[in-house]
Amino acid sequence: MNTVIKLSAISLIALSSIARAAYDTPSAATSMSHAWKAADSSKGKIFTDPSGKSLYTFKKDTSGVSNCDGACATAWPPFAAKAGASTKGAWTIVSRKDGSQQWALNGMPLYYFAADKAAGDVRGDGIGGIWDLARPAKASMQTPSTSTY
Amino acid sequence: MKKVNQIIAGVLLSVSFCSVALATAWSVADTGAGRVFAGEKGLSLYTFRKDTPNLSNCYDDCATAWPPFLAKADAKATGAWTLVKRNDGSMQWALKGMPLYYWVGDSAQGDTTGNGVGGVWDLARP
Numbered sequence: 001m002n003t004v005i006k007l008s009a010i011s012l013i014a015l016s017s018i019a020r021a022a023y024d025t026p027s028a029a030t031s032m033s034h035a036w037k038a039a040d041s042s043k044g045k046i047f048t049d050p051s052g053k054s055l056y057t058f059k060k061d062t063s064g065v066s067n068c069d070g071a072c073a074t075a076w077p078p079f080a081a082k083a084g085a086s087t088k089g090a091w092t093i094v095s096r097k098d099g100s101q102q103w104a105l106n107g108m109p110l111y112y113f114a115a116d117k118a119a120g121d122v123r124g125d126g127i128g129g130i131w132d133l134a135r136p137a138k139a140s141m142q143t144p145s146t147s148t149y
Numbered sequence: 150m151k152k153v154n155q156i157i158a159g160v161l162l163s164v165s166f167c168s169v170a171l172a173t174a175w176s177v178a179d180t181g182a183g184r185v186f187a188g189e190k191g192l193s194l195y196t197f198r199k200d201t202p203n204l205s206n207c208y209d210d211c212a213t214a215w216p217p218f219l220a221k222a223d224a225k226a227t228g229a230w231t232l233v234k235r236n237d238g239s240m241q242w243a244l245k246g247m248p249l250y251y252w253v254g255d256s257a258q259g260d261t262t263g264n265g266v267g268g269v270w271d272l273a274r275p
Contacts, residue, residue, distance in 0.1 A: 071211030074267035075253070115254020115262035123254050123262065128213060 035085060035103060036110075038136045043122045047105065047134040052119025055079055055110045059130040063107035064094050076124070076131070078102040079110040105134055174220065174242060175230070177275050182261040186244065186273040188218045191258030194249045194273040202246035203233050215250040215263070215270070217241040244273050 036055065039048045047055045056076065060067045068076055081093045081101040094104045103110045113124030113131070125133045175194065178187040186194045195215065199206050207215055220232050220240040233243045242249045252263030252270070264272045 068210075071207070071209070071214060074211075074269070075214035113254065114266040115252065117262065123256070127253050 034088075034091075035079075035081065036091070039119070041120055041122050041133070043125055043133055045136055046122070047110075047136060048119065049079065049112075053112055054116050054120075054122050054124070055105075055134040056113055056124050056131050057105070057108040057134055058111060059132070061109050064092070064104065066094060066096055066102060066109040068109070068111065069097050073111075075114050076111040077114060079112060106137070108134075110134055173227075173230075174218075174224065178258060180259045180261050180272075182264055182272055184275055185261065186249070186275060187258065188242075188249070188251060192251050192255050193259075193261050193263070194218055194244075195252055195263050195270050196244070196247040196273050197250060198269040198271070200248050203231070203243060203248075205233060205235055205241060205248040207248070207250065208236060214253050216253070218249040218251060247273075249273055 033050070036047050036049060037052075038045055039052055040046075041054065049055065058066075058068050058076065066078065068078070078096060078100070079102060081103045083101075085093060085101070085103075087093055090106045092104045092107065093101050094109050096102050111131075113127075115121070115123040122133060124131050174188065176187050176191065178185055178191055178193070180193065188194050197205075197207050197211075197215065205217065207217070217235060217239070218241060220242050222240075224232060224240065224242075226232050229245045231243045231246065232240045233248050235241050250270075252266070254260070254262040261272055263270050
C-alpha cells in the first residue's frame with residue numbers, strides 16, 4: 001500500500017514537472033521583448049535596461065560568476081533576470097550566491113549603480129578602476145537579431 | 150599712525166585667530182534634498198543604519214562604496230561631533246555617535262545620490 005502511494009506521488013511530481021516545462025517553454029519563446037537595449041549616453045553607446053538605466057560590469061567578477069554580494073550589491077544592485085527568461089547569444093544568465101538569477105553579457109554579470117537615478121546617468125563608470133559601462137561590442141550588437149530559434 | 154597700525158594689526162590678528170578657531174572639517178550645504186552636512190570639497194555626508202553608536206560596521210566592499218569621513222591626526226571632538234576608531238586605527242568623524250561616510254556616487258557639492266540606497270543610508274542633516 002505504502003509503495004503504491006509513494007509511486008503515485010512520484011509519478012504526480014514527474015507529470016507536473018513535464019507539464020510545467022511544456023507550459024514554460026512556449027511562453028518564454030513568445031516573449032520577444034528583451035530585458036535590455038542599447039542606448040546613447042554622454043559616454044557613448046551603452047547597454048541599459050528597458051527603462052534606460054545604465055548597466056555595468058565588475059572587473060573582480062570572473063566569467064559566469066558574480067563576486068559582488070552584501071554591501072557591494074547594495075551599491076551595485078544586480079541586473080536580475082526574471083523567472084523563465086531565456087538566454088540569447090552573448091546574453092546569458094548566471095546564478096548568484098543567494099540563488100537569484102542575474103543577466104550577464106559575454107559571461108560578465110551586469111549591475112546597476114545605486115547613484116544613477118535617471119536614464120542617461122553614468123555615474124558609476126570607472127569607479128575604483130573596476131566598474132565599467134556595459135557597451136555593445138560589434139559582435140554582441142548583432143546578438144538580438146541573430147536568434148537561433 | 151603707529152596707533153592705526155597697531156589697530157590694523159590687532160584686527161588682522163583677531164580675524165586670523167577666529168578663522169583658525171572656527172575651521173571645522175565639515176560644513177553645512179543646501180542641496181536638492183535639503184540641508185545636509187558636507188565634508189571636504191562640499192561632498193555630502195551619510196550615516197549607515199547598520200552602524201551602532203561609536204562603532205562602524207562598514208569595511209571592505211562597503212568602505213569602497215562608502216569611504217569613511219576620516220579625521221586628521223590633531224582633530225578634537227566638539228559637541229555632537231566625536232571621533233570613532235576604525236579597525237585599521239584611523240579615526241572617523243561621527244555625528245551623535247553615528248560614523249560619517251562619503252558615497253562614491255557623489256562627485257560634486259550638492260550631489261545626494263546616496264540618500265536612501267538599500268534603505269540603510271541616510272544623509273547626515275543638521
